[in-house]
Amino acid sequence: KAGVTQTPRYLIKTRGQQVTLSCSPISGHRSVSWYQQTPGQGLQFLFEYFSETQRNKGNFPGRFSGRQFSNSRSEMNVSTLELGDSALYLCASSARVRSDTQYFGPGTRLTVL
């Protein structure tokens, strides 16, 4: 089985712009979670989607949003980028929504200038 894929792998944006990141889960997995990883804050949970519905949300401003499609692929969007949004964004997929093992993609490295 192919693993979790994320595109693009690297992205450079400027402040004020918006960005969309994409995640394709492992085949058959219906839950997709997103995490932000920074040197200062570590790994932080952004949100989780299951069957196109947001099931859980972390403590991030409304500029961070996401969605999931009927094929379980997910996108996250960050609007009005700030310098502090520079991070590695990781996507993870799991088969179920509750307490299941999550498998991570390689991440998208976002740099905001």
Added chain:
Amino acid sequence: AQSVTQPDIHITVSEGASLELRCNYSYGATPYLFWYVQSPGQGLQLLLKYFSGDTLVQGIKGFEAEFKRSQSSFNLRKPSVHWSDAAEYFCAVVGYNNNDMRFGAGTRLTVKP
């Protein structure tokens, strides 16, 4: 509040020596516990997990971890470290009935030749 603590930010061991990485958690009930490893610029790879049952869990790459309820700990061990084990290691917990994974700050492992 739910939290995960990895007391050691950085550990250096000699190749062939044994390794123990510490993890303590604070949670309302026994959570599900995971260890992940991350190489530079990469996503997270699952080493092992504990859901229930035998408190000594075997993982990939020769790693094992022991769950100790009385100490709220889930320490990772390896009897003989290889140079390729140099990476960052994250302990993580997930509560029952959700996929909101909380991570420790990570322990960076350096392996001396």
